[in-house]
Amino acid sequence: MPSRRHFPLSSWRPIAIRPHSTSSSLPAALSYCRELVRVKDYDGYLCTLFAPEPSRDAFWALRAFNIEIAQIVDSAKDSRAAQLRSRWWLDAVDEVYDNRPRHHPITIALHGTMKKSSMGKQFLKRIIQARDQLSAGAPFNSMKDLETYAENTASSLLYLQLQALGIEDHNADHAASHIGKAQGIVTIIRGIPYLVRERQLYLPTQLTARNGLSSEDLFRGDATTLQKLSDVVFEIATSANDQLLHTGTLQKSMPPGGVPALLNATVIQNYLQRLEKANFNVFHPKLQKRSLSLPFRIFLNHRNKQFMQIQ
Numbered sequence: 001m002p003s004r005r006h007f008p009l010s011s012w013r014p015i016a017i018r019p020h021s022t023s024s025s026l027p028a029a030l031s032y033c034r035e036l037v038r039v040k041d042y043d044g045y046l047c048t049l050f051a052p053e054p055s056r057d058a059f060w061a062l063r064a065f066n067i068e069i070a071q072i073v074d075s076a077k078d079s080r081a082a083q084l085r086s087r088w089w090l091d092a093v094d095e096v097y098d099n100r101p102r103h104h105p106i107t108i109a110l111h112g113t114m115k116k117s118s119m120g121k122q123f124l125k126r127i128i129q130a131r132d133q134l135s136a137g138a139p140f141n142s143m144k145d146l147e148t149y150a151e152n153t154a155s156s157l158l159y160l161q162l163q164a165l166g167i168e169d170h171n172a173d174h175a176a177s178h179i180g181k182a183q184g185i186v187t188i189i190r191g192i193p194y195l196v197r198e199r200q201l202y203l204p205t206q207l208t209a210r211n212g213l214s215s216e217d218l219f220r221g222d223a224t225t226l227q228k229l230s231d232v233v234f235e236i237a238t239s240a241n242d243q244l245l246h247t248g249t250l251q252k253s254m255p256p257g258g259v260p261a262l263l264n265a266t267v268i269q270n271y272l273q274r275l276e277k278a279n280f281n282v283f284h285p286k287l288q289k290r291s292l293s294l295p296f297r298i299f300l301n302h303r304n305k306q307f308m309q310i311q
Contacts, residue, residue, distance in 0.1 A: 029108035030057050033064035040067050046295055047263040050302040051165070055260070058117055058164035061109035066157050068106055069128055073135045082135035086128050093124045117164045123156040130156075140204045143239055150184020151177060158183075161261035171254040172262070175247045179265045179307070182243035185236055186268050189275070192233070192282045207232045230280045237280060241272050248310045262307035266298050269308045 037060055038045045048059040072085045092102045093110075101111035110124075130152035140146040158176035162169075188202050195201060201208075201215045208215070213228040244265060251259070270291050278284035301308060 026108060026112040029105040029112065030060060032105040033060040033109045036067055037063045042290070043267040043294065044264060046298050047260070047267065050263060050298065051161075051260040054116060055161075055164045055166075057109070058113035058119070059161055059260075061106065061113045062119070062157060062160050062164065064106050065110060065124065066127060066153075069131050072131060079136050083132060086132040086135070089128050090125060093121060093128070097121050113164070117166060119160050119163045123160050126152050126156045134202070140202060142204050142206050143236070146185060146188065146204055146236070147181050147239070150181040150187075153180075154183035154187065155180025158261060158264070162258055165257060165261055167255055167258040167261065169254050169258060171250045172258040175250040175254060175258075175262055175265075175307070178243045178246045178250075179262055179268070182240040182268050183264055185240040185243070186271055189233055189237060189240075189282060190271065190287075192229075193288070203232055203236065207235055211235075226281070226283070229282070233275075233282055234280045237272055237275055240268065244269060244272075244308065247308070251306050251308070251310075256305040259302060259305055259307050263298055263302060265308035266301050267294065270294050270297060 034045075037048065041063055044063050048056060048063065051059045069086075069089060072082050072089075092104065092107050095102055096107050096111045096114070099111070101107040110119075113119075130149055134149065140149065155177050158180045159173065162172055162176060191202070196218060199219045201218065203213075207213075211228050211231045213225060213232055214222075217225045218229060247265065251262075270293070271287075274287060274291060275282070278287055281287075297309075
């Protein structure tokens with residue numbers, strides 16, 4: 001039996017949603033966004049519940065947008081179809097900021113919530129462009145490549161949430177960068193069981209090569225590859241954990257009002273702790289279930305004006 005490993009002390013499967021009606025009303029659009037987030041990003045949905053009411057609608061619109069863009073990779077038949085959908089969303093974002101939102105619940109919700117807060121168009125477009133590169137089949141060669149992707153997607157979403165709260169603070173932005181990188185890495189890890197069934201793998205090729213992990217052997221269900229996969233996951237998860245450790249002092253020096261935007265750090269920390277207990281086996285049955293303690297941990301951290309527990 002392999003020895004149990006621990007983090008250093010230093011240093012999805014898609015679910016069908018009923019299409020939205022053709023109603024262009026903002027309340028209907030926001031209702032659609034809220035339900036989409038609740039069904040497809042339940043952990044994120046729990047975090048949005050602690051956003052102050054004026055910003056909560058913006059959080060739902062932003063997270064629904066993020067889900068929609070992420071689904072391009074999953075639902076497009078080929079890279080060409082994915083590129084066309086990405087182009088549609090790039091144009092749609094421009095039209096939102098030109099006060100000409102397209103007749104889609106997410107664009108209507110984004111446009112409606114922008115009237116209450118200032119959110120940078122560049123971050124929305126950065127999310128689309130990064131996802132588009134992934135759909136084109138560009139692999140992650142190194143951890144640096146994966147961290148850049150995470151910065152452009154997950155960190156961009158957190159920057160937007162801070163803007164929705166009206167938070168302009170260097171320490172908050174710095175924390176969002178690290179938390180977003182950790183989030184992007186963890187999302188790749190959590191998606192491995194589903195992606196393997198789809199014969200896809202988004203792990204850095206330098207790490208898989210160094211650990212002798214063959215994607216084809218993994219797709220065939222070769223039992224000897226599971227330990228090699230755990231070795232790769234351990235390295236990647238350690239990088240995500242290190243990103244969280246960097247934020248430990250930042251949450252003490254940033255405005256408390258920015259905490260709701262960064263509560264996903266609690267979700268990441270919770271998952272990494274569960275992954276460690278499973279000895280970095282992403283197929284462990286307990287990791288396929290929701291964490292019963294997570295809602296209380298999010299509530300407790302929010303009450304204590306922190307986005308995660310300091311280790």
